[in-house]
Amino acid sequence: MSEVKALKSRNEVEKKYKWNVEKIYADNDKWENDFNELKGMVPQLSSYVGKLNNGKELLEYLKLEEKVSRLAGKLAVYAHLRSDEDTANPTFQALRDKIYTYFAEIQSIQAFFVPEILSLSEGTIEKEVERVPELKMYKFLLEDILRKKPHTLTKEKEELIAGVSDCLQAPDKIFSMLSDADMTFPTIKDENNNDIELTEANYGRFIQSKDRRVRKDAFKALFNTYKNYKNTFGASLTSSIKNFVFISKVRNYSSALECSLKPNNIPLEVYHNTVDTINKNIEALHRYVKIKKKLLGLDEIHMYDLYVPIIDSPAISIEFEEALKTVKEGLKPLGEEYLNIFEEGVKEGWIDIYPNKGKRGGAYSSGDYDTMPYVLLNYDNKLNDVSTLAHEMGHSIHSYYSRKTQPYVYADYSLFVAEVASTTNENLLINYLINKEQDKNKRLYLINQQLEQIRTTVFRQVMFAEFEKVTHENMEKGIPLTSEDLSKIWHELNVKYFGPEMIVDEEIDIEWARIPHFYRDFYVYQYATGYAAANSFAHEILEKGETAVELYKGFLKSGSSEYPINVLKKAGVDMTTPKPLEDTIRRFNQLLDMIEK
Incomplete structure (x- = not known):
């Protein structure tokens, strides 16, 4: 033993x-x-x-x-x-x-x-x-x-809204208490026929199981449990939407969407373009489903087959020093100055590398104007940990440039661009790893990793964004929505997004009830726009070299000295046009071409 x-x-x-x-x-x-x-x-x-x-x-x-x-x-x-x-x-x-x-x-x-x-x-x-x-x-x-x-509003009205803010947050609290505290899930059999109590925490492992019976059982157990509470979840979500529509009207916005986007000066066309561009190119996701069905050797592909990897993670151990070398090789296109900052960060003690007793889990980038950037890792010698290192250092070097260049008042960057630098690093790294890998199975694994990232960060999040758009517009027109209505909208979106090959199981219709982001109105589209901007930067850097790198560094140095849309536009990425998302879909199709060879 x-x-x-x-x-x-x-x-x-x-x-x-x-x-x-x-x-x-x-x-x-x-x-x-x-x-x-x-x-x-x-x-x-x-x-x-x-x-x-x-x-x-x-x-x-x-x-x-x-x-x-x-x-x-x-x-x-x-x-x-x-x-x-x-x-x-x-x-x-x-x-x-x-x-x-x-x-x-x-x-x-x-x-x-x-x-x-x-x-x-x-x-x-x-x-x-x-x-x-x-x-x-x-x-x-x-x-x-x-x-x-x-x-x-007037001082009195602002005080009134502030006074009821806790009440307006009630739907989110009800959702959290119900899904996190009160709900329990059935026991299922794992791959070894052991009884395991299903939880939200272990569902991710079961839905990726190579044993189809396990992932099907987990899928049905999870969503049928949510279905038992459909009326409560329906009431909490529609109440949350009503609250946001109410606030948008009180604050003299033309719509809830404008109320969400205008404070950051983001044009409404950015949101509409995001949804429309994915809809116009949805065949790419249909193609993905068809290829996945074939590679998994399935007669029928169901919703519970979406997350199973087409190939297992390579059993390799990557020491931290090796990870540093790999990431630096992947980031070489960003130039000597960027790599020198990366190395300085490692030498100066930006990174807390390994797990220890009591250490917080996960990973993040932190720091402030008068400190170094800091990176928390829990490095475990896996390939995903190498990607996490590149991601968090992307955040930290973005912060480094911004704080060195901008006065304090403009040194922070907005949420709209917060994930762009980190995801640009990830894209450069995965491109490098795919291009250099000679082992067929390892290369297939890497290609699948990037495909899954685009599927979940772009296609899936835009489907969420379209659901928000439809539900809010209905509420603004005075059309009431029951849990049945929400499930019908969700079912139709899944049919449209996943295409004719996918059997859209009825259990998935309640999935809207499980998404906490729906209580932060019009938030999720930023995952897709952030990824698209990062993909555009990575593509331009690899294609055009130093010229593109200088534009990209201009973005990193801008902080919040301008509105986020303008910061990106000056660096060559115009999110008011479909191009960044179209480029991302082009990359998705390139990866599908590679996987079909």
Whole structure:
């Protein structure tokens, strides 16, 4: 019997495998000193209430607010990184809770700023920006606030909406409590005929099982359980949609979609183009289903066959040093400067590499304006871990460029582009791995990995986006939707997206009830647009070399100094056109060509 390798405690992990958090604060005492300094600064913000019509006072406030935010950010990064190193360490949990709790107080004191700016008479801000030259740096920030004025209500109405915000979040809470806490699933037999209680956590493993009986049983057990609660899920989702439609009307938007997109200045055509482009090219997904059916040797392909891999993951172990070399080779097209930053990050201690007892699971990129970027990994020598390294370093190098180039006020990038740099890295890496792989089965596995990423991140998420579009438009027209109506819409979308080869099992009709993102209106389309933008960047970089790299680095350096659509457009990716998505579908078809050979 092989020996089980025990996880090391945090203290047992060699320093070279741990991130350099001491660079932020050498010890907790220094953290406490800065926390006390922060508490001394924050009350000063309230002294500017009623004074923002004066340019000099406005400038002073903005400078103080930056000082507060930068110090709070630095404190928070140290506390949460330390806490994630060992979630059982009470000292670091206390630090994290301390700063996170204090954030609420900071936000409360800052809350007067936007309403006061919006209450100023027409032209006041523009005049003060001209009068006080130092305010010019904040011009874009201030203009963005003023742009929202037609959708900002009176002080009394804003207070009323704030007061009922918790009630408006009730559908999401009901969904979470029902799906996460109250629902239980039946017991199924695994591949070895053992009784296993099905859960949301282990469903992913069963639906990918090579044993068709196992994945079919898991599929039916999961969705039939959801079906038992269809009326409750229907009521919670339609209530959530009604709430969002109500808010959009109250805030004088023409539609719920406009209410979601306009605050980030994203044209509605971006959303419509995304759905329309996928619909016009849906045959690519039909082709995928047909090829998968053939490769799996099935007479019929069902919804529960979608996630089973056409080939098993290669049984290879990749040491971290080897992963670094592989990722750097994959990212070579980004040029020497980019690779030097990558190497600097590794040497300077950006990355916390291996699991240890109590360490938070998963992976992320973190950091703030006055810290290095930091990457949490739980590296386990698998091929997916190599891809995760490339992904998280993509986030971190994006942050590095943005913070080095932009002033603090514009250093963060928007959610719309947040996954672009990380996914560009992943695309460059998988392209490199596919092109260099000589072993037929390993190459097939890699091709399938990228196909699945496009299927789930682009096609699937756009199907979700179309469901949101249809349901919200119905509600806006005053057409009520029951759980049966929602299931009918969902069934028809699955038939359209997966095509004539796919048997759309009736159990899938309730799948809409399982999607938490539907309680964050019009959010999911950004997965597809982000992937399409990344695919476009990767393609251009590989085709055009240095010219495309310079444009791409311009994107990485832009932060939020412009609206996200404009940031991408200046770098050569125009998301108001179908081209980025069409290029992604072209890549999807190229991969299908490879898999058919």
